[in-house]
Amino acid sequence: MDKRVNEIPKGRWLHILPPIMIICIISYMDRVNIGFAMAGGMSDTLGMTASVAGLAAGIFFIGYLFLQVPGGQFAAKHSGKKFITYSILVWAVISVLTGLAETINQLLILRFALGVAEGGMLPVALTMVSNWFPNEERGRANAFVILFVPVAAIITGPLSGYILAVSDWHWLFIIEGIGSLAVLIPWLLMVSDRPEGASWISKEEKEYIIGKIRDEEEELRNTSVKQASLKDILPNVTMWKLIALNFCYQSGIYGFGLWLPTLLKNLTHSGMTEIGWLSALPYVGCAIGMLTISNISDRTGRRKEFVVIPLVGFALCLLFSVKTEEYIWVSYAFLVGCGFFLQAAAGVFWTIPPRLFSPAVAGGARGIINAIGNLGGFVGPYAVGVLIQMYSYDMGVYSLVALLFIGAAITLTLPASVEDKKKPQESIESLKV
Secondary structure, eight states, X not given: OOGGGGTSOOHHHHHTHHHHHHHHHHHHHXXXXXXXXXXXXXXXXXXXXXXXXXXXXXTHHHHTTTTHHHHHHHHHHSOHHHHHHHHHHHHHHHHHHHTTOOSHHHHHHHHHHHHHHHTTHHHHHHHHHHHHSOHHHHHHHHHHHHTHHHHHHHHHHHHHHHHHHHSOHHHHHHHHHHHHHHTHHHHHHHOOSSGXXXXXXXXXXXXXXXXXXXXXXXXXXXXXXXXXXXXXXXXOHHHXXXXXXXXXXXXXXXXXHHHHHHHHHHHHOOOHHHHHHHHHHHHHHHHHHHHHHHHHHXXXXXXXXXXXXXXXXXXXXXXXXXXTTTSHHHHHHHHHHHHHHHTTTHHHHTTSHHHHSOHHHHHHHHHHHHHHHTTHHHHHHHHHHHHHHHTOHHHHHHHHHXXXXXXXXXXXXXXXXXXXXXXXXXXXXXXXX
């Protein structure tokens, strides 16, 4: 790690990461609160079977495809701040309308539209992070942003449980949708797209960031990566490995997250208030796991093994949560273990694309990887719902275990250039299709 990091101001950690994280928290709450709504009466009100409930939870990710690449490209070339501002306004309205849905078809249309509205958020946020944080800080910076998952889940569980206990699922969507608008205030006041446009940043910090990013771009220019465009990298084997890995990972993440309230209800037979609190503890573990794994990965420069370890740990905890379900609190302990590993690989995973693709195409590459990979967010919840309806809850969980092991196996085949060992990066042309 560059020693200069400890000698300069660190305003970027306070001005950039918190508002980005807040935006991500609100978006995550609006996408996963359907899991609590299903367990809290929506399925009964609308006459939803398990497979239809899985479809309603997962169809979000079909819509999520549409703005992934345009969002990343817009942030790289123009303004991620403006993109996310307009996105918030749209998804807040859609969330409120979801609370007014009266039929399954209306619900499906609104969930799809919410996916479209939120689709560019993560690639835009990660592109903005890459503008502010050099590679040696990027794993931790990405992890702090992706902490929105456990933080949002910790908030969503008790809040949703409380709203459902005192009202119903309609108000769950309406209240949390209106809350989305409040986050525009810190977003508009604090965030800048790049160091060059920030009035609050010190001269030393600005020069450090710009210098480090320029050095990274120069390193990439010294390889044939500079010739690669989005069109050129689409047929690349490594690109599709990253997509497949992300697909398996997101299947596990969202299959677990969106069905967790129902799994807890069946395991403990508790009320919605208790389920809300029980659902929060796995995400406390999630925050600890993310910070621990990303910090170790940044310090060692090892990326592949710190993607594999969380995937395998997540799979094993899921498996044992089923095998021990006759012992309620032992099974719940393994669900908490799932939380520790749930997002632990995410910050590390998103350091990999900038090691393979030039800055000009990295935003679009993130979008493609996130868009197609996030189809796992559709497949995971839907597959679990179908298998529950056809067989049992256990079979639904086993499908997620299998996908996580496949993702770990794919990670082992990634090129050595993803490791941060200060060696020349492998060129895109050397990754033969």
